[in-house]
Amino acid sequence: MAYMVPETIPRSATAGERILFETLKDHLPSDYIVYYEPEIRGRRPDFVLIGPDLGLVILEVKDYTKGTLYQINHDEWLLRNTSGELVKTKSPLKQARDNARFLTDHLKKDRNLLQEAGTNLKFPYGYGTVFTRLKQEDFVRLNLYQVIEPSFVLCRDEIDPDEESFSPDILLEKIHGMFTVWHKRKDVLTHEDIQAIRFHLFPEVRISAEFKPPTQHQDQLLLSLHNIKTMDLHQENMAKQIGDKHRLIRGVAGSGKTLVLASRAKMLAKTEPDWKILVLCYGIPLSRSLKQMIERMMNEPDDLFDLINPAPSVNEKGSKIEVYNFHEWLRNSLRMKDTDIPALLEKASKNEAILPTYDAIMIDEGQDFEADWLKLLGCCLNPDTQSLLLVEDRAQTIFKRKSSLVQDIGLDFRGRSKVLSINYRNTAQIVQFAWDFYQEHSQLKKTVQEGSIEGVEIIPPQSTKRKGPEPIIKSFRNIGEEMNFVSKSITFLQQEKRIPLQDIAILYRVKNSHQISYIDEIKRSLESHELPYTWITENAESKRNFVRDEPTVKISTIDSAKGLxxxxxxxxxxxxxxxxxxxxxxxxxxxxYIGMTRALEWLFLTYSGESKFTQYLDAVNKRRSERPTSGAQLG
Known part of the structure; x- marks a missing residue:
């Protein structure tokens, strides 16, 4: 069964496209990816197929009947439309060929996708046509094979399993035969190759890539990309459910929920340029990080080749995307506080309130939004679009939880819920450590149900295979010793592990007690070790001015680090x-749990006192000491 993007075909698709969609889904190998009408740099080929042993195939689908065809040749077709008028169009095979050349010329700009010492792609590519309402006998009777060779045609009886002559093996064989130039290939497309193809063709799935300066290579400039990172196919499918009205995505910490949301915002802004889009979250630092992420996505050229001679950055496309934390939006757009919401909802129920209207609303960390907040946002949602995306992780709930989404915003998410259960952010050691703690201490552990997407269940995370050091647990006699260890560890990581300061954070629960100012101790220690820092949560202004890439150690409360x-x-x-x-x-x-899952590679847990949580950590350390080998050590 092939992986389909999107996973369900839109209602606007024709009957023939639906048949082909389901047939490709059911009868192509499981490591094949099939895209339906992907938007690729201004073009929309009907189907794009990618397979390790296949390469790349573009299919043009036509629902022509015998009565539709009036006069045809290799280049142009004269068709009779439903009104009886004659309409001239490009040959379907020529349409498929032009799309294939357009895509492959784009891919040839990446030297890593080329044959060694050559200008051709290292994998085969082809194109073909699909006639969903004409059978092979119709093609023979009408002499259509004289215009399009049989190897480039799939007819109704070759794609419809209900037809007696249908054969999955013949279907696959014909798709493999849709090539004008055969490659003598020794190897199939690797995972990295497929990732690179997706990276270039679908800008919305990009996460990051490193590139070296272009070099002159046989009269053309080529990018050399390394460490390409894209969304996985599940994340891509989530983001591409455009025009599918409201949707709920539940995901574990580190599963890319925020990435999916930001990518969806970009795609909506691109496909619906007139839409007014609102993106909200709870915390101020996350809203700033989210805004920076969306702006970067909007300003990044679709063609990475444009990075060589970038045009001036004008973020006109992003002008209709508003990104706020909830209280900031409330203050700026409605000039009110959250305590005023019940009265406003009462007026709205009587049609006595004037509210802003948004064509799409996207909410990150939705588990922290109160019922009245969601009701208010529901009142601001365009009833014609109903395009609301709610992203949440119940294990990260830190504020009052709503009871029912149907009650809160009047939208039923049953059948519209999806789960992101794989943690991509953290190493396997951090994922397991944090989840073990959560299961040990959470009162909600009885609600943990594998794969459930309805109700109030917590989703257990599945880690990637990325390995790293075990979380480091250290206890000290006093806060001075504790912070001295932290500062020395930061210096070591910066100098010996080459970790930039902006990639290091110190998180705390409270900044002081009646006996001591913890934040002063943190700052004093960093200063004595000449480590620059930014105290994100010093005040509202510092939160609003948060810049993720500033070259300083970041200091923050745990709850303000949500989403970072x-x-x-x-x-x-x-x-x-x-x-x-x-x-x-x-x-x-x-x-x-939230604090621990902010760490990508290294997690340090330090303390100089005792509590229920430190007792748990002491027990973990004791078990480690009894093992033949202990946890990771600095140096």
Missing amino acids: DFRVVFIVNVESMPFPLEEVEEREVSLF
């Missing part, structure tokens, strides 16, 4: 958790 990630995370003063003044311990469990 760093290569190295220190959670200090762990003995302050669970916080004695917090009535709901479940919130503290979620906070600690």
Whole structure:
């Protein structure tokens, strides 16, 4: 069964396209990817097929009948439309060929996709036509094979399993035969090759890539891309459910939920340029990071070859995307506080309130949005589009939780919920460590159900195979010793592991107690070790001015770090958790889980006191000491 993007064909598709979609899905190999009407640099080929042993095939689909065809030749076809008028169009095979050349010329700009010492792609590519309402006997009777060779044609009886002569083997054989130039290939397309093809053809799936300066190569400039990173196919499918109205995505920490949301915002802005789009989250730092991510995506050229001679950056396309944290939006757009929402909802129910209208609303970290907030946003959503994307992770819930999405915003998400269960952010060691803690302490552990997407279940994470050091646990006699260790560790990681300061964060639960100012100790220690820092959560202004790539160590509360990630995370003063003044311990469990899953590679947990959580960490350290080999050590 092939992987389809999107996973379900839109309602606007023709009956013939639906048949072909389902047939390709059911009868092509599982490692094949099939795109339906992807938007590629202004063009929309009907189907794009990518397979390790196939290469790249473009299919043009036509629902022509015998009565449609009036006069045809190799270049142009004269067709009779439903009104009886004659319409001239390009030959379907020529359309498919032009699309294939357009795509492959674009891919040839990446030297890593070329044959060694050549200008041709290292994989075969082809094109063909599909006539969903004409059978092979019709082609013979009408002499159509004289205009399009049989090897470039699929007819109804070759794509419809309900037809007696249908054969999956023949279908696959014909698709493999749609090539004008055969390659003597020794190897199939690797995962990296397929990732590179997706990276170039579909800008919306890009995460990152490193590129070296272009070099002159046989009269053409070529990009040399390395460390290409794209969304996985599941994430891509989530982002590409455009025009599919409201949708709920539940995902574990580090599963790329924010990336999917940002990519969807870009695609909506591109496909619906007149739409007014609102993107919201709870925390100010996350809203700034999200805004920077969307702006970068909007300003990145679709063709990375344009990076050689970039045009001036004018973010006109992003002008209709508003990105705020919820309270900032409330203050700027409605001139009100959240305590005023109930009265406004009462007026709205009587059609006495004037509210802004958005064609699409996207909410990140939706588990932290209160019921009234969602009701208000539901009132601001264009009823004709109903394009609302709600992204959440129940294991990261830190504020009051709504009871029912149907009650809150009047939209039923049953059948419109999807799960992202693979953690891409953290190493396997961090994922397992954080999840073990959560299962040990959460009161919601009985609701953990593998693969469930309805109700209030927590989704257990599945880690990638990316390995790293075990989380480092250290206890000290006092906060001075604790922070001295943190600062020395940062210096070591910067100098010996070449980790930039902007990729390091120190997270804390509380900034002081009646006895000591923890934040002063953190700052004093960093200053004494000549480590520049940015205290993100010093005040509202510092939150609003947060710049992710500023070359400083970031200091933040744990809850303000939601949605962010760093290569190295220190959670200090762990003995302050669970916080004695917090009535709901479940919130503290979620906070600690959130803090730990901010770390991409290195996680340090330090403390100089005792609490329920430090007792758990002491027990972990004791078990480690009893093993033949202990956890990762600095140096």
